[in-house]
Amino acid sequence: MLSDSNARLAAARRLTSPRGRREAGRFLAEGAQSVREALGRPGTVLELFATPAAAERHADLLARAPAGAVSLISDRAAAGLSETVTPQGLVAVCARPDSGLAGVLAGGPRLVAILVESNDPGNAGTILRTADAAGAAAVLFAGDSVDPYNGKAVRAAAGSLFHLDVVTGLQPAAAIAECRAAGLLTVATTGAAPLDLDELLDSGRLAGPTAWVFGNEARGLPGEVLAAADLAVRVPVHGRAESLNLAAAAAVCLYASARAHRLPG
Secondary structure (H helix, E strand, O other): OOOOOOHHHHHHHHHHOHHHHHHHOEEEEEOHHHHHHHHOOOOOEEEEEEOHHHHHHOHHHHHHOOOOOEEEOOHHHHHHHOOOOOOOOEEEEEEOOEOOHHHHHHOOOOEEEEEEOOOOHHHHHHHHHHHHHHOOOEEEEEOOOOOOOOHHHHHHHOOHHHOOEEEEEEOHHHHHHHHHHOOOEEEEEOOOOOOEHHHHHHHOHHHOOEEEEEOEOOOEOOHHHHHHOOEEEEOOOOOOOOOOOHHHHHHHHHHHHHHHHHOOO
16 A cells, blocks of 8 residues: 555646646546546556555456555545545546647537536546437637646536537637637627527538537636637527527537437438
8 A cells, every 4th residue: 555645646636737737638537437537548547556445346447457556545645535424445647638629629529518617526537427328529728717636527528528629728719719720610608699509400510510619617718719700600598598508508508419419401
């Protein structure tokens, strides 16, 4: 069992901070679901730390880890790697699977989500998971957006982070322009749009490759970002709610595209 003061553990603990993740090009994935999906992406898991109890519980996952990657640690050490109230005792050190936007677009994606200045890690992770479920190829993080490798975002993504291309550090208008140049219809979401999602679906325009643009949880999308997109659309609210949570609105929009892509031509 590694000592709690072991240098490798100290390096892993630094990955709980944005600066540590950025400098190392690594992040932590905690829990069986995240670790399982990370192991399914070759070259992603660099180290795997487990308490004795977790090692016994998840022997199948430890057996799939790269040779020499598994280390047993104490419950105290596991708590130091966790950003949860109840640590799960299983934590992988992962290489950041950042992709470049040019490479993503060269693959001819049919569905992409762009998050602009989204600052809630729970929403970011949930949108990653939803985008994966809806069949999206990538999620792009633009402007001053949350780090998708934040512990809370990784947990909320429930392993989907390892199924999608993720691109960070983009400028919003430039990302939209690149998507448009690659042949994607860029659709910005705003409650003030005259066009609603039902009308857009009925028009048939969602049948083609689409990049959805979602804004900040409180402020929405800046005017220059709305102007850069091909269309602005609102999610219709049929009841008395003021609006939808960002992650819920993203789910409605992404699944609208998923449905349109599967309708008979």
